[in-house]
Amino acid sequence: MARASKLLLVTAASGIAFRSWALDHTVTEQVARKLVEEAIVALGRSIPASQVQPMTSYWSPQFYNFEAVLGQSSGLPALRFYFAVNPWNGDVWNPIGCTLITSSAIEKEQEAIWKQSNFPQQAREALHYQHPGTCDPPDPPNTPPGKNAPKK
Numbered sequence: 481m482a483r484a485s486k487l488l489l490v491t492a493a494s495g496i497a498f499r500s501w502a503l504d505h506t507v508t509e510q511v512a513r514k515l516v517e518e519a520i521v522a523l524g525r526s527i528p529a530s531q532v533q534p535m536t537s538y539w540s541p542q543f544y545n546f547e548a549v550l551g552q553s554s555g556l557p558a559l560r561f562y563f564a565v566n567p568w569n570g571d572v573w574n575p576i577g578c579t580l581i582t583s584s585a586i587e588k589e590q591e592a593i594w595k596q597s598n599f600p601q602q603a604r605e606a607l608h609y610q611h612p613g614t615c616d617p618p619d620p621p622n623t624p625p626g627k628n629a630p631k632k
Contacts (some may be wrong), residue, residue, distance in 0.1 A: 506567035507593055509534065512544035515589055516563045519572040521546060524563070540564045540575060540612035564612040569593060569604065571611075578615035583604035 507515075513532060520527050527548045537545040543564040550559040564575045570590040572581045594604065 507544075507565070507570055509544055511570070511589070511593070512565040512567065513546065513571050515565055515572050515586055516546045516548070518583060518585045518589065519581040520561070520562060521601065522581055522586065523561070525550065527561070535562075537562075537564065537575070537612070539614045540573075542610075543567060543573075543612060545575075566607065566610050568597075568599075568607040571608065573612050573615065575612035575614045580613070 484526055512527075513534075515527060520532070525548075527550050531550065532546055532548045534581065535545050535547045537543070544567055546563045546565070548561040548563070550561070551557065562575045562576055563581075565571070566573070570586070570593045572586060573579070574581060599607070
């Protein structure tokens with residue numbers, strides 16, 4: 481309980497300090513779409529770019545949200561994949577399974593985002609705690625992984 485309170489205080493303090501400043505420094509929807517396409521590859525799937533569509537999500541309205549549909553033709557049931565992209569650092573989440581999706585291509589794009597943003601290191605750590613509303617936040621740095629640690 482004390483750890484959760486500390487996390488809330490750190491998140492709130494960091495969020496207040498950087499949130500208003502960071503609102504003007506977001507990635508574009510085009511970059512978010514590129515990250516989703518890389519996430520699809522990282523998941524071992526092949527979905528045409530035309531089947532990746534932006535969507536609105538009540539649980540993560542501040543994120544870029546996408547739905548990717550596979551198998552909609554030929555009478556097959558459609559497989560739907562959902563993605564939420566953190567607009568400040570490019571983290572790609574599966575908001576249903578609360579997993580953070582990463583690959584070397586995604587990490588390369590995220591490093592480019594950071595270099596262009598000129599965010600201080602404190603902002604980088606604070607913005608990493610932003611997550612879809614359906615998921616628990618990641619554990620703070622330098623703590624053993626717990627139930628809140630994102631799955632990679």
